[in-house]
Every structure is written in C-alpha cells, then in structure tokens.
Amino acid sequence: MADWPMSLSFIVPPHSESFGLGQKLSTQSYLDRLVAYARAAERAGVVGAFVYDFPAAMDPWLVAFDLLACSPTLQPVVAVRPHQEAAESVARRVADLEFRFGRPTHVNIVAGATRTSRAADIDKVAARRRLAEFAEELRTDLDRRRYAAGECAPLLVTPSSSTPGVVPVDCVLMMARPRATLAEDVARVRAEQGVDRVAMLVGLVVRETEERAWEATTRLYAPDRRQEVAGRLFMSQVVSSEHTASYALAEAREIHDERLWYGAPMRGIDAPKLVGSVAQVSAWLRSCRDLGVTDVIVDLPPDPAEFGHIADVFVSGA
Template identity: 30%
Template sequence: MKLLTTAPPSVQFAPGTYLEAVGTLAQWNEAAGVEGMLIYTDNSLMDPWTVAQAVMERTRRFKPLVAVQPLYMSPLAAARKVSSLAFLYGRKMALNMVAGGFVKDLEQLGDATEHDARYDRLVEYTQIMQALLRGETVTFSGTYYQVANLRLSPALPPELMPDLFLSGASDACAAAAATLEATRLSYTKPPQDLEPLAPLPGAGQIGLRFGVIARETADEAWREARSRFPEDRRGQLAHKMARGATDSIWHQEISQKAEDLHEARDGAYWLFPLRNYKTFCPYLVGSYGEVAAYVGRYRALGYTALILDVPSSEEELQHSLRAVKLGGAEVLHPASLTHS
C-alpha cells in the first residue's frame, strides 16, 4: 500500500505564510519516507501547479499528486505543465483527475454537464493528455474534444510518465478508472461494511484517504482526537450546506454515514471531524495496534494507496506513520529519497 499525505488548503493561511507551511510539511514527510502529497483544487484554492512547483523546490524526490480539473485548462496545457516541471526538475509527478466539484463552482464556470457525462469527458481529456506525454502527434475527434496533429514540447522522458489517479465512488468513475488503468481514490466506509462485498470492483487499483490519531493506548488517542476536533455547531451547519451543494456520490454516502452512526463512530472509524466541517475524510482513532488492524483490513480488501489527511505537526505525523506502517503501508526508507 503506497503512502502519501495531503497539502493543507491555502484558504486557511494569510498571504505570504502558505509557502513556508506547505514546504515544511513536504520536508517532514519526505524525511519520514512518505512518497508524495495530494494537492487538491477548487475555485477557492491556489493553483495546484504553483503549489506543486513550490513543493518540488523544497524537496529532492517528493512526488506532487496534482488535482487536474478539465474545466481549468486544456489537455495540452496540462501536458505542458507536466513536461515543463519534468524538464526543470527531472522529477516524476502524479495526477489526480477530477471530473466534478461543488455545484456552485461548476455553475460559476458555466458547466451544466451531467454527473456521468463528466467522466466521459474526463476520459477523452486524459487520453489526449497521455498521448501527448507519450510523444505522439495527436489527432482526436470525440464528443467533448477535437484536436488535429497536436504535439507537445518540451517532450517528456518515458520514465517520468505521471502516475494516474481518479477521484470518485460512482459506477461512472469506476468505469473511467478501468478505461484509463488509473487508481481510483475514494473516502471509504468502515472495513466491516466492505468485507461482505469483497472482492471490491477495481481491487488492486483502488486507494483511500483518511486521517489517523494513534497513541500507545486507545484512551490517549481518543483524548487527543476529542481535544483536536471538539463539537462545532457552526461547522455542522456548514457541513449540511456543503452536502447540499454537491452531487458527489462519495460525499453523500459518507455524510449519511456520519449522521447514522452514534457519535459518528464505528469502532476506530470516526466521522465526527467531517460532520463538524473540519475535514473531508474519515479518521481512524485508537492505539497503534488498533489503527494498524484497520489499515491491514483495507489492504486485504485490495486497496493499494493510502493518502493521509494533513498532519497537525511533525510529532503527529510520526504517530500516524507508526500505526500505518504496522498495518502494511509502504513507508520508503528515507535514504532512498536523498539521491536522484
């Protein structure tokens, strides 16, 4: 199970302070052996490519996982970003292809495309982008994109072809991920909800994202969790508003789960931070062994990538890594990150 982390959202920082924060976080993770960092995108956030370059400037081998929304740029522009950063830094990236977003964001961009059709569009977009990155002269006539004799410069070395991820939980997303041979990312349910369904569709190329709060004992972990994420009535209202402003399948499913569970908790699986609009993913809370057992169950279900939520400190990152490493997540040896 590959292990990555998440960049903090830029909206939480004053101008001029974000650069140091995201750079320091990337350095913590690289030193600890984490492979890369998800940099997500919406209409309220900084350009993720700019954040990715800042991260690459401050690390040696750390891999940005950049969210790519077709509405923000053409396939050629995205391919040029990848090849240009490879040309400058000799580094491999990863791309998280995003079909949708908040309804308000899509309305502001004048996009009324239906949910499933957005994944059809994303497949066309990604196929053009990948063909350009492979050095092909691309002529393509599809439902959403048409190009003729298009080429990319500077060329991308084959060994730097980006790893590909897709975000979503719908059948349309699963079909798109299979077509593109991409790893599908989602915000998962408790393992006991998924185990009766095994083998999961796409097993072997599926990933998940959650936060971890782990300590020597479960009591210590839960004290920390409740201190870090206290009840917030205003946040709960914001979460309900956000839930009503998206047609995302995973967001609807996990939000309903948060409402159905007593105290938003199922064993070590905890949705209280999400219900209070403090994050967009579940948390695993407990002793190192308890969290590791959950990670191991997800791994047994066929999950091959894990993206951790933003750690609150370097010490907290070490607590999280201790647990997920016990569960089988792949923490790279820091020495392997110091040489090209």
C-alpha cells in the same frame, strides 16, 4: 507494513488558515507551513502530496511548484477539472515539471465535488464521459511528450463514482468506509474500471493508547461554529457520490468498525478518521490491504507534528 502501501500520500495544506476557512496567510507564513509539512512528511516516509482544487484555494499548479521547490522527494498529485483545462496544457506542465525537478508530478482528474465546481449545464453522466475523454487525451499527450529514457511515468488518478462509465486511469481513489462496504466497493471498482490500484483516503489520530487517541481527537476536532457552518454549506452543494455516501454513514452512526470516526465538524470536506493506538490502527489498515486497497492517502489534523505519531503505523506489523 512490508511493501504496503504502494504509495503513501498526504493532503497539502492550503494558503489560508484552514481548508475553506479563514484569511489568507502571509506569503512567508504559507511557505513556512508548507516546508514544515513537507519535512514532517518526508521523515514519516510519505512520498505523494495531494493538491486539492477548491474554489478558494491557490492555483494547484503553483502549489505543486512550491512543493517541488521545497522538497527533494515529494511528488505532487494535482487535481485537474477537464472543463477548465486542456489535456495538452496539462501534459506540458507535467512533462516540464518532471524535466525541471527530476521526478514525476501526477494528475488527479476530478469532475468537481460541488455544483459550483462543475461545468454549468452538464449532468453526471456527461461529466463522467468527459473525464474519460480527458484521461485518454492526456495519456496520449503525455506519451508523446515523455521521450527520455528512465523517466518515471506519471500516474493518472480519479475518484470513485457511482455514475457509470470507465475512466482510463492508473488508480481510483475512495474515502475510507466500514470494511464490509469497502470490500464491496473495491471489488466493484476493480471490475468496472479495470485498475490494479485502489487508493483509500483516511484520517488518522494515533497515540500510544486508544484512550489517549480519543482524548487527542476531542481536543484536535473540538466543535467550531465556523467549521460547522462551512460544513453545512459544503454539504448543501455536494453532488459527489463519495461525499454523499460519507454523509449517509455519518448520519447512521458516529463510529463504525470500532474506530472509524465520522464526528469531525467538517466531515463533508475531510475524510473519516481512524482513532486508536499504533497496533489498533495498523491492524485496521492491514485489513484494508487484504480487501484490495493498494495505496493510502492520510488526512491529518492541522499540525505537522502529527506525522510523528503515524510513522510507526506503516513500519510496524507484517
């Protein structure tokens, strides 16, 4: 789509069988899967690689190192929780990884989506205030450490929130939502946070025709009792306004705006999915560009071959 999006990212797969579920993979199986995803993402023109920090996940900084080591182009976006990290330590890792690999590692500053992942005895307003303080401290430390000419500045990112308080970052991310709601939320975020960049996290199931896309969706996201139980457990602990809003939309209707599907068993953990042909999904995404979305994060079914289906979405259309 010409020069849009400004960045295209994907979600780095975990070292377990699936997000939040299953046994840990063997070390070689994990590395083989990471390489397979990295190569597929590179071929599709993806640059950013979001590294989540769920309690059961591998340390995100180790994942970032593995990703940088196995890919010559991908740039990690590492989730950091201020109540667990010192800004100075994060700045040091970011600067040293850039020195080591010659490209930036970005930071996603999060409060934690669930009660168990947040700091104890802290309310949402206080957590938001801490995010702001941490972002300011981190930027100061990064500016101090990054002195070589020609270095690419790392981006600071934070999720959208209904809790008041400005967090001084470069980009705010939000889950996909129906376009009317998306337009309102993008406008609010731009006004409140003063950012130029808004990233949208969205799943994609793309095939030659709409019928085949829905057939693939049924197959790829078949009901799974383990996933359903994990999803309910996750929902019971959620305090994130982004996830809470997605639950409400899912309860209201399974499909919004013709093809935004909320039916995945783990809908609280992954994003809603755009389902359709290349032309249909491209048109939906172009409408988001017109609403002010600048960056896209794709959440794909657990198969690196899916990158081959989405590649044409971002090179077709004007």
